[in-house]
């Protein structure tokens with residue numbers, strides 16, 4: 001009886017650690033240009049820390065390859081919608097990478113603003129990984145101001161699968177790609193941790209901070225949803241950065257473009 005119990009416990013333990021039983025999937029991370037422009041830096045501090053009216057901004061999309069599966073993280077502006085919109089679409093850039101939209105299993109978004117969700121429709125077959133509180137706002141009778149509801153039409157109508165995330169999410173079940181809860185900019189804002197074999201851990205911040213100065217000095221834009229949540233999320237990511245010796249990428253800061261290889265090359 002004892003032996004049977006021990007065997008059952010061992011089996012249960014192994015079942016909870018599937019990653020150990022399989023060879024690790026190769027994981028790569030590629031940055032795609034999804035827009036560029038300038039912004040008034042003064043808008044990004046609720047304590048009037050800045051004076052620069054024209055600060056360069058970049059708009060980044062990312063592709064994560066995990067074994068044979070792909071994930072897209074943030075989708076930028078839709079081409080042609082405004083002067084900062086990308087010249088080359090997400091779909092065309094995926095094609096340059098020889099990735100078909102139907103190979104994209106997940107589309108994760110940091111939050112619901114248009115500069116992160118403008119090209120969701122490029123991957124209609126992908127499961128949408130969105131913060132639960134974001135999804136609640138998008139589908140509310142009166143959605144929160146600034147939410148790009150139109151970008152989600154396919155998923156709101158039931159055409160695509162959606163998994164609203166209330167907690168952190170281990171996307172592929174082996175710890176290599178993790179969505180981190182980092183609320184504050186918006187109610188259900190998320191960042192992404194990608195653990196690469198050679199480069200090491202990388203955190204894609206989303207809009208937890210919009211440029212280096214705000215990340216370093218715990219700056220909070222006046223238009224953020226919640227100041228205290230923003231500060232708590234910044235503290236969380238800074239501890240992750242320290243503990244994992246992670247590379248932190250501020251998605252809108254052009255100075256961080258060079259932290260990953262130039263498209264179509266990928267970090268491994």
Ligand SMILES: [Zn+2]
Nearest residue numbers: 113115116207
């Ligand atoms: Zn943004």
